[in-house]
Amino acid sequence: MKQKDFKAAFVTRDGKRISGDFGSTKMFSVWSFSGGKISEDEIRKVYENGAMEAPLDNNNNRNNPFGNLLVVMNKSWEKHLRLAQSVKDCDFVISRAMCNTAWDSIQSYEAQPVLVKMKSFHEAMEKLSQDALENHPDRLH
Numbered sequence: 001m002k003q004k005d006f007k008a009a010f011v012t013r014d015g016k017r018i019s020g021d022f023g024s025t026k027m028f029s030v031w032s033f034s035g036g037k038i039s040e041d042e043i044r045k046v047y048e049n050g051a052m053e054a055p056l057d058n059n060n061n062r063n064n065p066f067g068n069l070l071v072v073m074n075k076s077w078e079k080h081l082r083l084a085q086s087v088k089d090c091d092f093v094i095s096r097a098m099c100n101t102a103w104d105s106i107q108s109y110e111a112q113p114v115l116v117k118m119k120s121f122h123e124a125m126e127k128l129s130q131d132a133l134e135n136h137p138d139r140l141h
Helices: 058-063 071-085 100-108 121-129
Strands: 006-012 027-034 037-045 092-095 112-115
Touching: 006 037, 006 121, 027 121, 037 121, 071 100, 092 121, 100 112
Parallel strands: 006 092, 092 112
Antiparallel strands: 006 027, 027 037
């Protein structure tokens, strides 16, 4: 079966490998799989171009599991939603670690969060294009 085209965002600190935790990332390396070919599209710095100040999509507030219980929890939810919103055009968001709030935020944009042990963008894209990328939920905190 032919793999359909997709876009993946990788959490990275240096633009060279998968690194760090979703909630503390400063950038994403965005890759595409199209027409059977893998390509790196761009590095997206999340704190540039107003990404972290942009208004949140209103439809995602309905998925907030915290309601208005605690301001701290709401701030965490908002931060993670803003990070997820910056890669909402991607089908997958790949990181080496993330918290439950990050996981839920990514899913609220109908993307699939994936936790990996590997560090190579290209290796992860190869496995993803073959539907063989292993998700490691034990890396969720």
